[in-house]
Amino acid sequence: MGEGxxxxxxxxVSTAASLVGMFSFLTVMRWWRYAGHRQVLGFQVPVPGRWTLLSGVCSAAIIGTTTLAYTLPGASIVFMMLLMRGGVLVLAPLVDVLSGRRVRWPSWAALGLSFAAVAVAAGSSVSPTLTLLAAADVGVYLAxxxxxxxxxxxxxxxxxxxVSIRYFVEEQMVATPLLVGTLAVLALLGGEGVLGDLRAGFTEALSRGHLLSEIAVGLLSQATGIFGGLILLDGRENAYCVPVxxxxxxxxxxxxxxxxxVTLGAPGAGALELTGAALVVAAMAVLAVPTVLAARRKAGARAASPPGDVRRVSAASARTRGG
Known part of the structure; x- marks a missing residue:
């Protein structure tokens, strides 16, 4: 975007694109039917529940604070990354304990490796400066x-x-509309500083000359929200899902x-960033251990079973997948 x-x-623009992207995704996937519905003026309208409404409000806050985190003046981008990603890694086992979930050893190991990856990638380039606005942004994000x-x-x-799809749909039908609506109200108020920037975001979208780039930011951000949200909704503990x-x-x-x-001649990844990536790969490998061991046990059981037992096991597996 040139000078940015x-x-x-x-x-x-980015959040409006996120809104269109999310609603298009839910429609194409035909997931609206999973949401709770209520009759309004003779029509069945999807509505969120109490918990999904709260989660949608939180998701809206996450989208907004994430977009802002790396654009705030006076705050180190790397330091913001460390606080936000590392902070959520710390929250994962805490939430599991509060929710009464058992955290298995691969999750603890991957959690430690993931946190080490964030810290190593930051390395000596971290400038631990945090403006009041940046601190508020991180605080809202983690809360x-x-x-x-x-x-x-x-x-x-x-x-x-x-159950997971229903939660996802009800959460997302709140998140992006709430965020877009809030930004629109603030833009209408107008004024100097932040309010003026928000109004310019709406009124000068065409004159800035990079509308497609701004739309792409929103659509790609929403894509990470879709896949990231589905990962977090996996039935395993948060200490597993958050590191993934x-x-x-x-x-x-x-x-x-x-x-x-390669394409723009920007600085490439340094040794610390590559070391952090290697730790991430190690974390993913550790998380895969229970799945690999379970698959080997199942394969061993099938190999040791008589042919009739194998057929019965295969039929049972097929019925389970069908359900």
Whole structure:
């Protein structure tokens, strides 16, 4: 985007694109039917529940604070990354304990490796300066993630597909509309500083000359929200799901850095970033251990069973997948 624009100016178009992207996704997937419905004026209208409404508000806060985090003046981008990603990693086992979930050893090990990856990637380049606005941004982000993970653990992390989809739909039908509506109200108020930037985000979208880039930011941000949200809704403990979510982010950052280095001549990933990525790969390998061992045990049991037992096991597996 050349000289770049204010993060607050970027929010209106990017969040509006996120709104269109999310509602299009839910429609194409035909997931609206999973939401709770209520009859309004003779029509069945999807409505959120109490917990999904709270989670949607938190998700809206996460979207907004994430977009702002790397655009705030006077705050180190790397330091913001460390606080936000590392903070959520710390929250994961805390939420599990509060929710009465057992945290298995692979999750503890991957959690430690993921946190080490964030810290190593930051390395000596971290400038531990934090403006008041940046501190507020991080605080809102972590508080929103805490309540969102708590809500997910309370209602949706059961391993049942329909329950997870229902939660996801009801949460997302609140999140982006709420954020876009809030930004629109603030823009109407107008004024100097942040309010002026928000109004410019709406009124000068065409004149800035990079509308497609701003729309792409919103659509790609929403895509990470879709896949990241579904990862967090997995039935396993948060100490498992959060490292998977955060590790994916670290690997994406390393890949993007490499692409920018090749295509635009930007600085490539340094030794510390690559070391952090290697720790992320190690964390993912540790998380895969229980699945691999379970698959080997199942294969061994089938090999040791008589042919008739194997057929019965296969039929039972087919019925389970069908259900």
């Amino acid at each position: 624009i204010s993060g607050f100016t970027l929010l209106p 929103a993630y805490f309540f969102r993970l708590r809500a997910m653990s309370h209602l949706a992390k059961s391993g049942e597909r329909e 979510n955060r590790a994916s982010s670290v690997l994406a950052g390393v890949l993007a850095t490499g692409v920018l280095a």
